[in-house]
Amino acid sequence: MEYKDEQLNEEKVFKDPVHRYVHVKDRVIWDLIASPEFQRLRRIKQLGTTNYTFHGAEHSRFNHSLGVYEIVRRILNNFQDRPNWNKEERLLCLCAALLHDLGHGPFSHSFEKVFKLDHEDFTQRIILGDTRVNKVLERAEKGLAQKVADVIAKTYPNKLVVSLISSQIDADRMDYLQRDAYFTGVSYGHFDMERILRVMRPTEDQVVVKSTGMHAVEDYIMSRYQMYWQVYFHPVTRSAEVILSKILHRAKYLYERDDFTFKLQPTHFISFFKGNVDLEEYLKLDEMIVHYYFQLWQEEDDEILRDLCERFMNRRLFKYVEFNPNLQMREWMELHRLFQEADIDPEYYLVVDSSSDLPYDFYRPGEEEERLPIHLLMPNNELKELSRNSDIVEAISGKKRTDHKLYFPTDLLDALEDEHRKQRIYEILYGQGEIVDAD
Template structure:
């Protein structure tokens, strides 16, 4: 079927990209599906909005941004590097539509509160994304099939990284792709921070296709370096923020407690979360999944404020009222103190299963290609004047310093009251003992 274009270009105003340009009918139709519109109700940064109050942006706005960056890459490649002969390694613009659709839909399978929900209920947002794209029951699949009968499977294979054209795959998923570039800029803008800012215009200008994927002109290497450093800073300052992780621990334990109560047959019918029950039973359909969003979960949490189980009610209140767990960092050398700290938390009247947690958050700012790794990363190639390729970290001492170095920390989370210094408090002796352990063990408070 011939590609259908809109009679007049559609634009969306965007705080990061100014205008997002839509020229294809299929793209506009996909945006208007219920499955895609659902992304308006899922925050891009989840509980991080409890720390950075401006971070109310959604998976919807991010997905449009990834589409727009991909569109700009395609425009650059079509204008400057069009294929001349089969196999010349340049850009075949017949690949544009599959790249744009994959970019737009890459996050459509994210669930309510994204990664926390995924961890508790063992869902896989990437697998669900592919299912939404290829399941004949979805509006998304029906629209993609209007392009060609096998087109949904082509789009899904890009998202699965199995599509035969590496240029298309790397646009959407690599160490410097449209997904990462949009979320860094968008998250920096909405959190009010500058760490994620980099020169997107320059990077897009120096991107070039070659037979093995996408590379970057040598004269644009410093813009790529800046991107790597920006990503490193965003993870350390935003994504791994200890308070955000403390809220995530509350959310995790809240959902775990609800699941435990349901499995024990103790969930009061008047408070039963009907839309969550298929997940408690580990027997959910795609339609069950698509009915959930952040707002649905928050509504259940509001109901649970009055639930007779004190742990569930308290965790719901802590989450909705923004009362995160506090934390200290620990290492392998100090991890031996954690059982005693948990015991003291229990002595203070808290069930350590729900009021303590260990969390480790580490990220590789840049990872050199290792074909023997379980999930080998696509390395960033710098294209020299003679056409040869050099891996980025071999040319940049700055990137070499970050390469292969997992950066982050391990934290032990506990109720804030354990730091109470009120000598008249009911558990003052327990609190003092807890604080003494922190001091003697040289555990670091934020």
């Protein structure tokens, strides 16, 4: 039997709190899970700094990736013998589902913003590079690594395959909503996934949902909406992200200065600071390594780096108020000046952070990013876009919500000796609304 068709002597299962069990029978999938590149995902948290807000959110990208694989496995079992489904693409779909987040780095999106990286780019580099993952894929089928990379890049010719991993109702979202809800302890992310999987149908270019399953899809859309605003964009989590980002910016700034020397050379960060990260160095950096440096940097000679690391490690977060600098530029400029005069560097201690989300949208001609809409399969086999049939989804379609907050350390402000300056700073801040404790 060829390697790509080889089955394990006995099916392996991973006990999973969300899906009960993750089933593995394919030798290729088992070998991919065992690869160092995939095992590294155990050391990357799924939700970055969210555990500063919801202490149970300690789950990893490894957990999530297995979950996405399991959902796709179940979908494909339901697709067997259905029109428009090519059985020859089964292994490709399973591999793409398992490996879709392979390139995530420590603290994922915060890290990417600071160093201008793209986890999807690194996912493709790992799959196509000199890695164990690449060797397993190429042993299974010559060119399979490129196909998997193309699915993740959304350039694979069969858009049906791409839509399983990346669309507005895909295995990725269905896993992370439920998994993140479970580990954070909230109720928002739960929906009837089993019902959705039962009514999914393959078409030529995407997965569609039978109209009888519309209410389960509505529930899924609203779950996503609630999770973004109650969990993913939680202001306390964002406060921790702000401090994390400022630590990385400060460390990079200090490394580039000729008059500063770290007590311990930040070896694992150097290529990131220089902007020429190679794959081997990228794979060596995980959240355990980052925490190690943050722990050491609490004793560095630079006061700002030392303070920021101590705040992050001990959860002494910034406070926040609602603040939109686009509408409050005069107040922003005055605060900036007052912080400078108080010798509190506004670059690191006065930070506006904005979050926005578009919970569901349909294709609009001329837009930069085409958002593949969710289609319902009607009894007469006609396809109808979801929001045309659902009042609930229509109410939020195309409505982008944006939230702005201003973060700052009240402990440093309270310690100011100039009472007039302190009073003026608080007048501006309190004028925007109540100052909220990041607890």
